[in-house]
Amino acid sequence: MSKARLVITAVLVEGRSQSQVARDYGVSQSWISRLIKRYTLEGDAAFQPRSRRPHTSPRRLDQSTIDLIIELRRTLTGKGLDAGPHTIAWHLRHHHRLHVSPASISRHLHAAGLVDPTPQKRPRSSYIRFAAAQPNERWQADFTHWRLANRTDTEILCWLDDCSRLAISVTAHHRVTGPTVVDEFIKAIAQHGIPYSTLTDNGMVFTTRLAGGKGGRNSFEAELHRLGVHQINSTPHHPTTCGKVERFHQTLKRWLTSQPRATTLTELQTQLDTFVDEYNHRRPHRSLPHRATPAVIYTSRPKADPATRIDTHNRVRTDRVDQAGAVTLRVNGRLHHIGIGRHHYRTRVLILAQDHHITVINAATGEVLRDFTLDPTRDYQPTGAPKGPKRKKPQT
Template identity: 85%
Template sequence: MSKARLVITAVLVEGRSQSQVARDYGVSQGWISRLIARYIVEGDAAFEPRSRRPKSSPTRLPQATIDLIIELRGALAGKGLDNGPHTIAWHLEHHHRVHVSPASISRHLHAAGLVEPNPRKRPKTSYIRFAAEQPNERWQADFTHWWLADGIHVEILCWVDDHSRYALSVTAHRRVTGTVVLDQFRKTVEAHGIPYSTLTDNGMVFTTRLAGGRGGRNHFEAELRRLQVRQINSTPNHPTTCGKVERFHQTLKKALKQQPPATSIAELQTHIDAFVEVYNHHRPHRSLPHRATPATIYTSRPKANPASRIDTHNRVRTDRVDQAGSVTLRVNGRLHHIGIGRHHYRTRVLILAHDHHITVINATTGEVLRDFTLDPTRDYQPTGAPKGPKRKKP
């Protein structure tokens, strides 16, 4: 039996006073008065719990905006494009002049049952992210697999700018060979200039460094050497090193799945070209500042090249000493850990990098914590202090 029914029975049937019932059941006398008034008007319906929803919600989004959010979600998903809260907020602001926070959009998407929770998904904050400082400073390349309508297997070769995520070249082929890689690289260079460096995996079409020295350099490696382009290859079994082009493959395939299956490589190339136009010039990119498009970022800064690239290691960056007593600095594409000392845990620091000469300064006090020459062959740069507690002399 509910407390409301007990209270009404005690007052109306037993004839006890409201003040006495309020003391016996630990409720307010005002609540008892309202409950009895409801019972007289509504009868047994007074025992049912009532909604606590306010009569009005002045900050609630208009229904037209909610409908627009759901419509944009479906339209973007139908094209195979990103349709998360941040992207929807960008489209609302730029195309409809409506300002809605991503949190509000996420809440309404959940309420509409359009979001599938995935609590086991690895949080994005757990990834260490890096990007080139200039356009053409590093081109990532890789190829992925696709199938035509009749089941014929084809391969898609992609070149992506590391700084801006700009899709430089995306082409479909019956099979990606070393000759195809060289030909498409030359066409991309002709269209966008010579890059400072390239980043690929260790596929034989890109490098022969894992072939045991047999055959020498391939055509692509010889072309890079001729142009004085620095070649970077990922560590075997570490696909996240080429994460930008790998992520581009996912985005590309998601869009292609929304198109009718292509019956030929030429038709597939038409689908790819249409997607690249949207991706480069019209689709906001979550990883870029202010959700800009890749084309905007790619054309907003001077391009690096083998002769005139700005040395990105002459710079100042901020960091905080981690629990292990170190900070990190990436030099020539390699991440180095610099020992500072565990007693400086959580201290904010400034890192002054002039080539390999590194100075680490306490950002608050100006105290120099480390001043040394970095050893590019080592990951951890020790402080040189003895490990463990000091031994007492006998």
């Protein structure tokens, strides 16, 4: 017999007082009063367990926000784009002015049955990552296969910037050959400049180093040598060395799968151009600072080239504007405060330092907030804006 039934029996059948029953059974007298009232109204149903869920949840998301989260999930998935909690949080913040934590988004996606649990998946924290510090410091390249609607095999050649993940060039071909690689590389450098280095696997279109020394350099190696570009090739049987371009292929193919299957090479190239525009300019990238787009990172940092190398005089660091409207930067062992403006409080920024030339950029939008030459004799670097309200000239 449950304690609730014993209490009701003791009070209503045996006629004992509520205070005495409360002492005998170790319960509060107020609980006994509520239980008797409930039994009077409901009978034996009063003994059934009751939900402890609160009547109100002030911090619960609005139903309209929950519906928007589910709609974004289905829309992004339908387009073949990433639709994880962090990506949805980015879209809510930038397109709908809503700040929702990824944990809350994940909870509602699970509740809606839109997430397949994968407990065996390796955690991201276990990966050792490396990335170039400057755009054009390293370009990764590889090609992948894709079939047209009539089952014709094609090959897609991709060039990816290692620092910003910018899709430099994505082109469709019936077959990728050595001359194809050279032609697309020349077109890419005409638009984006000459990179400091390239990173590829050991395919014969990229290198002949595993061909036993026969035939000397191929056309791509000769072009890199002519331009002074440093060539890097992955270790055989280690595809993770070129992991960024391999991961890019997955994203590309997931997007292509959600589109109508192209019937010609020209139609496929049109789809690739559409994807590159979406990927570079509108899709937040989880591996980049503050989920920025590749185009923001690529255009906001100084470019590397064969004539330059990254050294201690070229630095990139992140910071957040403090309550006084400033960020800090240490130059030659001395800490300097750089004025940005109080209206930028809590804004995340990228600080590009080339000797004493400083550029401060909004990390989310790419907007240049300050571009100036640092005065090493001053701790505070003012914005130069006039202080206080403007005084009106006296009328004559």
